[in-house]
Amino acid sequence: GKYVYYFGDGQADGDGKMRALLGGKGANLAEMTRIGLPVPPGFTITTEVCSYYYDNKRTYPPQLAKQVDEAIAKIEKSVGKGFEGGENPLLLSVRSGARDSMPGMMDTILNLGMNDKTVEIVASKSGNPKFAWDSYRRFLQMYGDVVMGVQKRAGEEHEPFESVIEHLKDERYGNHNFPDMQLTVEDIQELVSRFKALIRERTGKDFPQKPKDQLWGAVSAVFGSWQNDRAIVYRRKYGIPHEWGTAVNVQTMVFGNMGETSATGVAFTRDPASGEKVFYGEYLINAQGEDVVAGVRTPNPVVRLGKEMPESYKQLLKVRDLLETHFRDMQDLEFTIEDNRLYILQTRNGKRTGLAAVKIAVDMVKEKLITKEEALSRIPADSLSHVLAPIFDKESAKKATKIASGLPAGPGAASGRLVLRAEDAVERAHKGDKVLLVRVETSPEDLRGMIAAEGILTARGGVSSHAALVARQMGKVCVCGASDLQIDYATRTVTSNGVTLKEGDYISIDGTAGDVFAGEVKTAPSEVVQVLVSKTLKPEKSKAYQDFAALMTWADKVRRLDIRTNADTPEQVENAVGFGAEGVGLCRTEHMFFEGDRIDAMREMILARNTDDRRKALEKLLPFQREDFIGIFRSLDGLPATIRLLDPPLHEFLPHDHAQQSALSNKLGIPQEEIAKRVHELHEFNPMLGHRGCRLGIVYPEISEMQARAIFEAAAQVQSEGIRVRPEVMIPLVGFPKELKLQIEIVNRVAKEVIKEKKVKFKYLVGTMIEVPRAALVADKIAEDAEFFSFGTNDLTQTTLGMSRDDSGSFIPAYTEHEIIAANPFATIDQDGVGELMKIARDRARKVRKDIKLGICGEHGGEPKSVEFCHALGLNYVSCSPFRVPIARLAAAQAVL
Ligand code: ADP
Ligand code: MG
Numbered sequence: 070g071k072y073v074y075y076f077g078d079g080q081a082d083g084d085g086k087m088r089a090l091l092g093g094k095g096a097n098l099a100e101m102t103r104i105g106l107p108v109p110p111g112f113t114i115t116t117e118v119c120s121y122y123y124d125n126k127r128t129y130p131p132q133l134a135k136q137v138d139e140a141i142a143k144i145e146k147s148v149g150k151g152f153e154g155g156e157n158p159l160l161l162s163v164r165s166g167a168r169d170s171m172p173g174m175m176d177t178i179l180n181l182g183m184n185d186k187t188v189e190i191v192a193s194k195s196g197n198p199k200f201a202w203d204s205y206r207r208f209l210q211m212y213g214d215v216v217m218g219v220q221k222r223a224g225e226e227h228e229p230f231e232s233v234i235e236h237l238k239d240e241r242y243g244n245h246n247f248p249d250m251q252l253t254v255e256d257i258q259e260l261v262s263r264f265k266a267l268i269r270e271r272t273g274k275d276f277p278q279k280p281k282d283q284l285w286g287a288v289s290a291v292f293g294s295w296q297n298d299r300a301i302v303y304r305r306k307y308g309i310p311h312e313w314g315t316a317v318n319v320q321t322m323v324f325g326n327m328g329e330t331s332a333t334g335v336a337f338t339r340d341p342a343s344g345e346k347v348f349y350g351e352y353l354i355n356a357q358g359e360d361v362v363a364g365v366r367t368p369n370p371v372v373r374l375g376k377e378m379p380e381s382y383k384q385l386l387k388v389r390d391l392l393e394t395h396f397r398d399m400q401d402l403e404f405t406i407e408d409n410r411l412y413i414l415q416t417r418n419g420k421r422t423g424l425a426a427v428k429i430a431v432d433m434v435k436e437k438l439i440t441k442e443e444a445l446s447r448i449p450a451d452s453l454s455h456v457l458a459p460i461f462d463k464e465s466a467k468k469a470t471k472i473a474s475g476l477p478a479g480p481g482a483a484s485g486r487l488v489l490r491a492e493d494a495v496e497r498a499h500k501g502d503k504v505l506l507v508r509v510e511t512s513p514e515d516l517r518g519m520i521a522a523e524g525i526l527t528a529r530g531g532v533s534s535h536a537a538l539v540a541r542q543m544g545k546v547c548v549c550g551a552s553d554l555q556i557d558y559a560t561r562t563v564t565s566n567g568v569t570l571k572e573g574d575y576i577s578i579d580g581t582a583g584d585v586f587a588g589e590v591k592t593a594p595s596e597v598v599q600v601l602v603s604k605t606l607k608p609e610k611s612k613a614y615q616d617f618a619a620l621m622t623w624a625d626k627v628r629r630l631d632i633r634t635n636a637d638t639p640e641q642v643e644n645a646v647g648f649g650a651e652g653v654g655l656c657r658t659e660h661m662f663f664e665g666d667r668i669d670a671m672r673e674m675i676l677a678r679n680t681d682d683r684r685k686a687l688e689k690l691l692p693f694q695r696e697d698f699i700g701i702f703r704s705l706d707g708l709p710a711t712i713r714l715l716d717p718p719l720h721e722f723l724p725h726d727h728a729q730q731s732a733l734s735n736k737l738g739i740p741q742e743e744i745a746k747r748v749h750e751l752h753e754f755n756p757m758l759g760h761r762g763c764r765l766g767i768v769y770p771e772i773s774e775m776q777a778r779a780i781f782e783a784a785a786q787v788q789s790e791g792i793r794v795r796p797e798v799m800i801p802l803v804g805f806p807k808e809l810k811l812q813i814e815i816v817n818r819v820a821k822e823v824i825k826e827k828k829v830k831f832k833y834l835v836g837t838m839i840e841v842p843r844a845a846l847v848a849d850k851i852a853e854d855a856e857f858f859s860f861g862t863n864d865l866t867q868t869t870l871g872m873s874r875d876d877s878g879s880f881i882p883a884y885t886e887h888e889i890i891a892a893n894p895f896a897t898i899d900q901d902g903v904g905e906l907m908k909i910a911r912d913r914a915r916k917v918r919k920d921i922k923l924g925i926c927g928e929h930g931g932e933p934k935s936v937e938f939c940h941a942l943g944l945n946y947v948s949c950s951p952f953r954v955p956i957a958r959l960a961a962a963q964a965v966l
């Protein structure tokens with residue numbers, strides 16, 4: 070087989086479509102070479118070799134060594150240098166590259182080929198001994214760390230190589246912070262020999278002098294890093310299969326650290342935070358590799374390169390255009406300038422915020438670079454939540470003390486308790502605190518902490534630093550490079566401009582503006598929300614809204630699923646309709662009973678000793694419910710509303726402690742002991758499987774009767790106002806066809822009565838939820854009476870998996886860790902189990918009632934993967950919470966594309 074793919078001099082064995090085999094980086098290096106960009110020649114070892122490596126006890130296919138030798142010979146010929154010996158040493162970089170980029174997860178090795186001999190040759194050939202020795206020093210450090218495993222031991226404060234450097238600086242200059250740039254050649258030579266000694270001391274092995282040995286060591290390290298903890302955590306978080314493996318890219322080194330005419334940098338073809346069409350990035354003069362990303366020195370904005378190196382900058386701008394027109398997406402590129410010659414080292418589709426994703430996609434359609442369908446399929450539906458995420462309340466932010474500012478790296482507003490260590494962030498967040506992770510800079514070790522935090526704040530590093538990259542991808546609020554912050558890990562404090570905050574104090578960041586505030590700052594709705602919900606912003610005043618609206622219009626044209634919302638109050642309904650909901654898919658009537666005095670009437674009803682008393686209490690509840698439904702029908706203005714009859718166990722409505730019970734006793738004139746007794750009677754061992762759902766209506770039909778009356782009287786009222794009403798009465802937790810029959814009888818009888826009394830005609834449907842497995846299995850019988858089904862996938866998941874939704878938090882993480890389940894079944898539909906029951910229900914129901922309306926109203930209704938599944942099932946609609954309606958609209962369109 071072919072395991073090695075060469076690229077160089079305008080030709081490449083591979084191309085941009087071969088991501089699976091060559092990894093993202095390798096495929097794009099090949100593609101860029103093909104389109105004539107200045108890419109240093111090299112080759113890619115395929116991901117198949119990675120699989121082979123793990124399947125065969127960490128060994129390689131026998132043909133590999135020969136193919137690598139041939140590729141190296143080709144490079145040598147192309148650049149006129151020799152890898153093993155000769156007048157002109159070939160130095161290489163060894164870079165990992167999975168199918169999807171995994172920022173910072175795997176380690177890159179630069180300057181490979183450096184040894185005691187080559188360093189001298191490079192020194193004399195370049196006429197720059199400091200550059201040569203510093204390159205060797207860096208190589209030893211990277212190789213020693215990544216390949217030979219010389220790393221911090223438990224209890225050690227500093228990286229061992231860094232300690233050696235500090236030690237030498239202290240020794241020679243009496244200052245362990247002495248600037249790197251001012252070290253002499255002799256200093257660096259001394260570091261080189263101390264590094265070699267350190268490697269020998271820690272590993273018992275000598276650093277390999279032979280370039281070939283170095284190369285194979287580095288290749289093994291890259292493949293090995295596919296299974297390191299950081300990589301595994303990352304893959305788990307983003308659902309990247311472990312089988313994919315990584316490729317290895319071996320490439321001719323070019324040097325950004327050859328002096329003042331050299332530089333290295335990273336850039337985005339458009340602003341990845343706002344989506345603005347501006348060239349965005351940063352660079353460092355006389356620097357190598359990861360200096361820019363690591364945040365060691367704070368880099369310059371890329372536009373300044375236009376002044377410092379006008380020729381290279383002009384070329385770079387051309388590359389920017391070419392990359393965008395060729396790849397037809399915003400690109401994130403890495404470049405290096407070696408003695409005024411520009412090289413491109415990497416390009417990939419740039420990670421971006423949800424805000425930027427929308428803007429870039431809509432702009433690119435306008436620029437005729439992509440089609441509307443491409444725009445739709447490109448935006449991760451979930452990322453629309455960034456567009457709806459809150460920003461700081463302007464007034465509250467004005468009053469807050471701004472203590473620093475940095476780079477806006479992840480938009481949105483976040484407030485939380487200051488935490489300095491990732492582990493503590495995880496721990497505190499687990500206890501329910503909102504935390505904000507504050508660090509000098511972040512590294513891949515901090516990933517778990519970053520996931521747990523509301524927001525991330527760093528003192529060092531630019532917009533392409535690790536913190537910024539990860540935040541952007543996770544949609545976290547992030548401010549980076551807030552250089553005024555003095556972070557003291559020892560005393561656990563942060564000081565900035567005269568203000569000192571301790572760990573646990575509140576701190577707030579605005580990731581859109583880059584501001585840092587002491588204390589807690591109130592948040593306010595985003596622009597889109599201000600236009601659609603609070604109506605405090607005119608649509609024509611907001612570009613963000615217009616882009617959003619354009620996208621939604623395109624989505625609506627494509628999708629086949631209707632999008633409804635789960636809403637219980639007229640206000641929520643209004644918001645959801647603003648977001649594009651086409652009806653209510655679930656109105657939980659019980660939520661209405663908790664407001665104001667209603668709970669008293671509700672409690673009176675529950676405490677009633679006989680049917681008569683219960684009816685009297687229900688009479689009091691009726692007008693409240695009717696008013697609510699009137700409001701909802703008006704807000705819906707002709708759209709349908711699925712209203713579920715009372716569902717939770719009655720026990721939930723009663724007061725449980727002594728003080729509350731005695732207050733209720735005074736209010737209702739019922740002796741306290743009697744209340745306590747009734748509470749005790751209603752106690753259930755397993756209320757989720759207890760006396761709830763339609764079981765309430767079976768035992769107390771008068772409850773269903775009152776609710777039906779409230780619904781229909783409201784319907785009659787609103788219909789008579791000239792607004793069309795479309796109530797759909799939904800009976801919960803049905804498992805037996807007879808349950809539904811009995812409830813439907815009540816509903817139909819009341820409807821008839823109300824229509825007669827009010828002399829108003831309206832149409833309504835009666836249907837049921839499918840939320841226990843039995844209902845799915847007898848769906849044909851149930852469908853004889855039900856005019857619609859709504860899959861209540863929260864309960865259906867609980868009852869199918871036998872997992873309590875409220876208690877699963879303690880074991881679900883272990884289940885994902887062991888890969889027993891791919892995702893939390895309460896977030897993403899368990900397609901094999903719950904999904905199979907849905908299919909059975911669909912097929913059996915449609916056999917009996919061809920046009921039965923099918924929907925879903927669990928939390929899953931707003932989750933893109935589940936929406937896709939519902940589309941495939943051929944449901945009529947999904948229903949989700951108001952703020953997820955736009956996400957569902959987009960996801961439903963993507964399901965078609
Ligand atoms: P990552 O996937 O973490 O971005 P890369 O493989 O892109 O890792 O390498 C990190 C950095 O190393 C690059 O941004 C680039 O600056 C530097 N680098 C990699 N290969 C070369 C090379 N052939 N010449 C010069 N610098 C290189
Ligand atoms: Mg890179």
Ligand code: MG
Nearest residue numbers: 801840861864
């Ligand atoms: Mg339910």
